[in-house]
Amino acid sequence: MGLLKELGAYNLKITGKNGTLYKERLSAEEQREYNRITAELETYFDKLNLEEFQTPKRIDLQEELDYAKKALSEDEFVKFRVLFTEFYKYVPRITGENGVLYPDRLSEREREDYEGHLKLLQPYFDQFKSLEKKQ
Numbered sequence: 001m002g003l004l005k006e007l008g009a010y011n012l013k014i015t016g017k018n019g020t021l022y023k024e025r026l027s028a029e030e031q032r033e034y035n036r037i038t039a040e041l042e043t044y045f046d047k048l049n050l051e052e053f054q055t056p057k058r059i060d061l062q063e064e065l066d067y068a069k070k071a072l073s074e075d076e077f078v079k080f081r082v083l084f085t086e087f088y089k090y091v092p093r094i095t096g097e098n099g100v101l102y103p104d105r106l107s108e109r110e111r112e113d114y115e116g117h118l119k120l121l122q123p124y125f126d127q128f129k130s131l132e133k134k135q
Helices: 003-014 028-053 061-071 074-088 108-134
Strands: none
Touching: 003 028, 061 074, 061 108, 074 108
């Protein structure tokens, strides 16, 4: 069976109702095989994502904070800095070779924390995006 078919079969087995992947539903042997498959496919996914976006970008903590400081009020910046710093602690661990983020590299608890922070940060990111469009 091809790698994508194997990955698809595993994903069907571990996907919850809300689309979240629960790798703990796999046996230890299946988890090792799943990790092997995803590691083997990662370079291909990186290339596909690179071609799709054509601008791989690593997230730089200081650059993001400097930009936010200019774009936000002082109170907003304080909140953003705390959230973003907590969010950023995961970034080096989940960033692929071409700057693509792979949250599935985190444990379930860490992934929930990461996604929670991302959800809280999204309004700030949207605000930054709208500011960039105005310039």
